[in-house]
Amino acid sequence: MNGSVPDGGRDRLDTSRRAMLAAGGVGLTVATSGCVRQVRSAVNRDEIEQLSVTITTVPADGDRESIQLSRAIRSALEDVGIAVDIDMQAEEECRRTILVNHDFDLYVGRHPGDVDPDFLYESLHSRYADEAGWQNPFGFANTVVDDLLESQRDAGDDERETAIAETLEAVTAEQPFVSICVPEEYRLVRTDRFGGWEDGHLATRHGYLGLEAADDEAVIRAVHTDARVSKNLNPLSAEYREQGTIGSLVYDSLATIDADGEVSPWLAADWTIDDGTVDLELREECSFHDGEAVTAADVAFTYEFLADTTLGRREFSAPTPLYRGHVSAVEDVSYDDEDGRHLELRIEASEAVAERALLAPILPAHVWTERAAAATVPGVQIAEGTTEALVTDDVPPVGSGPYRFDDRSERDYVAFERFEDHFTLRDAVDLPEPAAGVRFQIDPRSTSAIELIESDDADVTSLPLESYVVDDVLEETGDDVDVHQSESWSFYHLGFNARRAPFSNPNFRRAVAQVLDKAWLVETVFDGHARPVAAPVSDEWLPEELEWDGADPVTPFLGTNGEVDFAAARDAFEEAGYRYADDGTLRVRR
Numbered sequence: 001m002n003g004s005v006p007d008g009g010r011d012r013l014d015t016s017r018r019a020m021l022a023a024g025g026v027g028l029t030v031a032t033s034g035c036v037r038q039v040r041s042a043v044n045r046d047e048i049e050q051l052s053v054t055i056t057t058v059p060a061d062g063d064r065e066s067i068q069l070s071r072a073i074r075s076a077l078e079d080v081g082i083a084v085d086i087d088m089q090a091e092e093e094c095r096r097t098i099l100v101n102h103d104f105d106l107y108v109g110r111h112p113g114d115v116d117p118d119f120l121y122e123s124l125h126s127r128y129a130d131e132a133g134w135q136n137p138f139g140f141a142n143t144v145v146d147d148l149l150e151s152q153r154d155a156g157d158d159e160r161e162t163a164i165a166e167t168l169e170a171v172t173a174e175q176p177f178v179s180i181c182v183p184e185e186y187r188l189v190r191t192d193r194f195g196g197w198e199d200g201h202l203a204t205r206h207g208y209l210g211l212e213a214a215d216d217e218a219v220i221r222a223v224h225t226d227a228r229v230s231k232n233l234n235p236l237s238a239e240y241r242e243q244g245t246i247g248s249l250v251y252d253s254l255a256t257i258d259a260d261g262e263v264s265p266w267l268a269a270d271w272t273i274d275d276g277t278v279d280l281e282l283r284e285e286c287s288f289h290d291g292e293a294v295t296a297a298d299v300a301f302t303y304e305f306l307a308d309t310t311l312g313r314r315e316f317s318a319p320t321p322l323y324r325g326h327v328s329a330v331e332d333v334s335y336d337d338e339d340g341r342h343l344e345l346r347i348e349a350s351e352a353v354a355e356r357a358l359l360a361p362i363l364p365a366h367v368w369t370e371r372a373a374a375a376t377v378p379g380v381q382i383a384e385g386t387t388e389a390l391v392t393d394d395v396p397p398v399g400s401g402p403y404r405f406d407d408r409s410e411r412d413y414v415a416f417e418r419f420e421d422h423f424t425l426r427d428a429v430d431l432p433e434p435a436a437g438v439r440f441q442i443d444p445r446s447t448s449a450i451e452l453i454e455s456d457d458a459d460v461t462s463l464p465l466e467s468y469v470v471d472d473v474l475e476e477t478g479d480d481v482d483v484h485q486s487e488s489w490s491f492y493h494l495g496f497n498a499r500r501a502p503f504s505n506p507n508f509r510r511a512v513a514q515v516l517d518k519a520w521l522v523e524t525v526f527d528g529h530a531r532p533v534a535a536p537v538s539d540e541w542l543p544e545e546l547e548w549d550g551a552d553p554v555t556p557f558l559g560t561n562g563e564v565d566f567a568a569a570r571d572a573f574e575e576a577g578y579r580y581a582d583d584g585t586l587r588v589r590r
Contacts (some may be wrong), residue, residue: 133321210432
C-alpha cells in the first residue's frame with residue numbers, strides 16, 4: 001500500500017470531519033449560549049447615570065429676574081442631586097429656541113399671561129403641542145385637562161367660575177409648568193409734559209391715548225429697555241412680541257381692553273352676540289395708513305390668515321404663533337359685500353371667549369396676502385410650513401391704528417406719528433385720542449432709563465422697572481416725576497419640555513416644584529416686589545383652595561427659608577419612581 005486514500009474514502013473522511021466540526025460547534029453554542037444572552041443583555045441596556053438638565057433663559061441685560069431665578073433653581077436642583085447647566089441666549093434667540101424649535105429641557109422666563117383665563121386653552125391644550133409660539137410650548141398632553149379646557153371654553157357666565165376652578169385644580173396637580181410669582185409693575189412718568197397717566201394701563205394701547213398734553217404738538221418720549229422693537233414690528237412674531245403693546249398702537253382690533261379692564265368696541269362700532277353668532281358693524285370710513293379702506297373683507301381675511309398663514313395653498317397649514325387661541329374659537333366669518341362694514345362671526349364658545357376673539361389685530365389683505373408664500377432665505381434651509389408672514393420684520397408696518405410708523409434706527413429708537421384719519425379723532429367718537437406722536441428710545445438698563453426720566457429726556461419708562469431699583473424710586477423721585485403702579489397679568493414660571501423624559505412625568509414635575517421656595521425667591525430675587533402664586537390667573541378667578549396662605553397649597557416647599565430638606569426631597573423623588581446613588585445623586589436611565 002502506498003498510503004494513499006481512495007477517492008471514496010476521502011469523501012467519507014471529509015464528511016466525517018465536517019460532521020465532527022459541526023458537532024463541536026453545536027456543543028460550543030450550547031455551552032456558551034447562556035453567557036451570550038447575558039452579554040447581549042448587558043451591552044444593550046442603557047446606562048444609568050446622574051440626571052443632567054439644562055435651563056434655558058436670557059442674560060441679565062434681557063431680564064435680570066429670569067437669570068437670577070435660573071441660578072436659584074439650579075442651586076435647588078443641585079441640592080437634590082441633579083446636575084444643572086444654564087444656557088443664556090439673547091432674547092430673540094431664546095424665544096426661538098423655546099417657542100419655535102422646542103429645543104430645551106427647562107426654561108425660566110416671564111409668561112405674557114392674559115386678563116382672561118381663556119389663555120390657558122392655547123397654553124395647554126394638546127392640539128397645540130407641536131405648534132410654535134405661546135401655544136403649548138411645553139408639549140403637554142393630557143386628555144383630562146383637554147376636556148376641562150374645552151368645558152371651560154363652552155361654559156356660560158353662571159358655570160364659568162366653576163369650570164375655571166376645575167381646570168386650575170387639574171393643571172396645578174399636573175404642573176406642566178411651575179407658576180412662581182406675579183411681579184409688581186412700577187414705571188416712572190413725568191407729569192409736566194403729559195398728565196392722565198393713571199387713566200390707562202401702560203401695557204395696553206390706552207396707556208398712550210387720552211393723555212393731557214401741555215403742548216398739542218408734544219410727542220410722548222418713552223424709554224424702552226428691550227431693543228427688539230427697533231428690529232422687528234411684525235405683530236405675529238413670537239420671537240419679538242410679548243404683550244403686543246406697541247403693535248396695538250399700529251394695528252387696530254375690533255375690540256379693546258379699556259381702562260376698566262373690560263372688552264369694549266374699538267374698530268367695531270358695536271356688536272351683539274346671540275346663539276353663537278357675533279353680529280358687528282365696522283366704524284364708517286376707516287382706512288389703513290397707506291390710504292386703502294378698511295373693509296369687512298380685511299377682517300374676514302385676517303381670521304382666515306391667522307388660522308393658516310398659507311391660506312390653504314400648501315399641504316400643511318401654518319397657523320400664526322400668536323393670537324392662535326383668539327381665532328381658534330371662530331368657526332366662520334361672513335360679510336356683506338354691499339356696504340363692506342357688516343360682519344357675522346360664528347363662534348363655538350362662550351360669550352366671554354367670543355369677545356376675546358375680537359382682540360386680534362386686523363391686517364390689510366392687500367399687504368399680507370403675498371406673505372402667504374413660502375419663506376425663502378438664500379443659503380438657509382427653511383422649515384416646512386414657514387411662510388413669509390412668520391419671518392418678515394414688517395418694516396414699515398401698515399395698520400389702521402392711532403399711530404403710524406415714522407422712522408427707526410436699530411438698537412436706538414423707533415418713532416410713530418399720529419394717524420390723522422383715525423376714528424378716535426372724530427368729534428362723534430368718545431374714545432381717548434392719540435398724542436402728536438410717540439418715540440421709543442432704546443436703553444437696556446433700568447438705572448439709565450430712570451436717569452433719562454429724571455433729566456427730562458423721557459416722559460415714561462414703557463416697560464416695568466427691574467425689581468432691584470424699585471425701593472430707590474419709591475423712596476425718592478425728582479420734581480414732576482411720579483411712580484406709576486399697575487396690575488400685572490404676566491407671571492414668572494419654570495417651564496418643562498414634556499416631550500422629553502423625565503419631564504413627561506407629572507410626579508417628577510411635582511417633585512421639582514416642591515424644592516422651589518417661592519416665597520424666598522420673591523424676597524431674594526424680586527426684593528419683595530412680587531407675590532408668590534400657585535396658579536397663573538388673577539385673584540378674580542382664583543378658587544379659594546388655590547389661594548396663597550403662607551405656603552403653596554398644592555406643592556408646599558420641602559425645606560425652610562430657601563434651604564431644601566434633602567431627606568424629604570429624596571423621598572419625594574423616590575416616590576415619583578426615581579432612585580439615588582450612594583453619593584446622593586439622582587440617577588436615571590439614558
